[in-house]
Amino acid sequence: MGKRSVIPFGPQHPVLPEPIHIDLVVEDEKVVEAIPSIGFVHRGLESLAEKKDFNQMVYVAERTCGICSFQHGMGYCESVEHIFGVEVPRRARFLRTIWAELSRMHSHLLWLGLLADGFGYENLFYQCWRIREKILDLHELTAGGRLIFSVNKVGGVTKDIEKEKLEEILRTLDEADDELRVIRSVFFEDRTVLSRLKGVGVLSKEQINELGAVGPFARASGVRVDMRMLGYAAYNELSFIPIVSNDGDCYARCFIRMMELFQSIKLIREAIGKIPEEKEIEVPVKGNPDGEYFMRVEQPRGEAFYYVKASGKPLLDRMRIRTPTFANIPALCEMLKSSEIADVGLLVLTIDPCISCTER
Amino acid sequence: MANITRSPWLLHYDGSSCNGCDIEVLACLTPVYDAERLGVMNTGDPMQADIFLITGGINSQNQATVKQLYDQMPNPKVVVAVGVCACTGGIFKECYNILGGADTTVPVDIYVPGCAARPQAIIDGIIQAVELFQKRSDDYKAMVKEKKRRG
Numbered sequence: 161m162g163k164r165s166v167i168p169f170g171p172q173h174p175v176l177p178e179p180i181h182i183d184l185v186v187e188d189e190k191v192v193e194a195i196p197s198i199g200f201v202h203r204g205l206e207s208l209a210e211k212k213d214f215n216q217m218v219y220v221a222e223r224t225c226g227i228c229s230f231q232h233g234m235g236y237c238e239s240v241e242h243i244f245g246v247e248v249p250r251r252a253r254f255l256r257t258i259w260a261e262l263s264r265m266h267s268h269l270l271w272l273g274l275l276a277d278g279f280g281y282e283n284l285f286y287q288c289w290r291i292r293e294k295i296l297d298l299h300e301l302t303a304g305g306r307l308i309f310s311v312n313k314v315g316g317v318t319k320d321i322e323k324e325k326l327e328e329i330l331r332t333l334d335e336a337d338d339e340l341r342v343i344r345s346v347f348f349e350d351r352t353v354l355s356r357l358k359g360v361g362v363l364s365k366e367q368i369n370e371l372g373a374v375g376p377f378a379r380a381s382g383v384r385v386d387m388r389m390l391g392y393a394a395y396n397e398l399s400f401i402p403i404v405s406n407d408g409d410c411y412a413r414c415f416i417r418m419m420e421l422f423q424s425i426k427l428i429r430e431a432i433g434k435i436p437e438e439k440e441i442e443v444p445v446k447g448n449p450d451g452e453y454f455m456r457v458e459q460p461r462g463e464a465f466y467y468v469k470a471s472g473k474p475l476l477d478r479m480r481i482r483t484p485t486f487a488n489i490p491a492l493c494e495m496l497k498s499s500e501i502a503d504v505g506l507l508v509l510t511i512d513p514c515i516s517c518t519e520r
Numbered sequence: 521m522a523n524i525t526r527s528p529w530l531l532h533y534d535g536s537s538c539n540g541c542d543i544e545v546l547a548c549l550t551p552v553y554d555a556e557r558l559g560v561m562n563t564g565d566p567m568q569a570d571i572f573l574i575t576g577g578i579n580s581q582n583q584a585t586v587k588q589l590y591d592q593m594p595n596p597k598v599v600v601a602v603g604v605c606a607c608t609g610g611i612f613k614e615c616y617n618i619l620g621g622a623d624t625t626v627p628v629d630i631y632v633p634g635c636a637a638r639p640q641a642i643i644d645g646i647i648q649a650v651e652l653f654q655k656r657s658d659d660y661k662a663m664v665k666e667k668k669r670r671g
């Protein structure tokens with residue numbers, strides 16, 4: 161048995177642009193314990209609910225995270241809409257679904273790029289980000305912003321997507337689909353990639369259930385959990401089946417996210433096919449919210465949980481967000497135990513950590 | 521840009537940003553926007569970096585880290601605050617845990633606005649930083665020369 165020593169990992173380090181700090185207790189090359197410490201990005205965003213009214217809070221909720229910004233805004237808006245008891249126009253729900261799936265695509269492409277960089281394939285990293293730029297161009301075309309495009313509002317959406325732009329989305333998705341098929345073969349078949357990902361960081365279904373992991377991370381271990389099955393926005397009108405794998409290793413996590421990209425393309429195509437031709441994209445919301453609501457949405461990283469409590473005043477009593485990465489950190493620490501020190505960067509990446517979500 | 525003779529290296533640190541500016545900084549360095557054609561290169565090591573890009577505001581937990589990273593960088597150095605949070609604190613200015621923009625902790629030379637800052641704006645900030653860095657290193661050289669002359 162070797163001597164135990166502690167290696168600090170982070171907060172500033174090359175694998176991730178975001179700061180996370182993990183103390184790795186190592187014995188020779190093996191990690192025996194991982195102790196995370198968070199708080200580098202903590203802003204105290206929920207406390208802004210005391211200072212900004214429920215309409216302004218949409219913009220704050222969107223800035224919880226720059227990557228899944230749209231879905232944060234959507235989760236918050238839907239929970240306030242449920243308190244008001246208003247029915248959002250059908251077209252607005254379809255528009256939300258389209259934007260939500262586009263942002264899922266850009267998030268997964270970002271992650272695949274970082275993963276490729278993580279195992280040393282710089283070219284593949286750039287290829288993933290090249291396709292991602294096409295999705296960001298679609299964001300810009302339809303909503304006017306690249307990452308944070310405030311189109312959500314309580315009662316609907318602020319912008320409509322015209323027919324020509326919907327056609328443009330379909331055209332770009334066709335291109336992206338072809339290019340993704342080329343990249344997919346590298347991720348799924350390349351010998352070096354397989355040797356880095358296959359059988360690394362295995363978590364069983366029982367472990368995942370016990371530690372409460374969510375999202376693609378949990379689905380890679382065979383847990384059939386996907387909040388889109390709840391049918392918020394327009395998901396109840398689309399044919400949606402969650403993608404699940406039983407391997408539970410890094411390869412399975414890569415597989416799930418890659419297949420979800422194709423699933424998102426399919427969902428967007430279906431949504432554009434079914435989108436109703438009505439003019440209304442928002443309903444007027446009068447007065448102040450009174451009541452409380454729990455809302456769960458599926459973000460690219462997993463289940464995000466919104467709790468909103470209001471008591472008939474413009475300022476909310478409480479807003480609480482629980483984000484997917486926060487739920488995944490216990491499982492990450494379990495996974496890091498008994499891993500090789502060289503794999504730590506890759507393992508941290510495979511939960512797709514979003515630290516600014518986690519710490520809010 | 522004609523007088524640029526140096527290739528400064530970039531260090532990027534995420535203060536307490538929402539991630540939006542961080543991934544735009546990363547997107548800047550990929551071939552679509554390709555900030556590297558300006559001679560800069562992204563590095564993870566503060567000891568080799570010349571330009572410090574900060575995104576997000578400063579909070580009590582990361583203040584020491586930002587200060588330490590800045591101190592570890594060799595002279596001369598340039599600090600760029602990317603995004604409105606790093607400039608002033610932005611939408612999070614009223615949060616209990618935000619002390620303010622990056623200039624509360626380190627001297628900021630160039631402010632890049634935007635929420636999230638667009639890649640074009642970031643590239644413009646980097647160009648200004650490269651020019652400022654050139655000027656500072658010229659001044660620094662002149663100062664060393666002067667010192668030597670005086671003995």
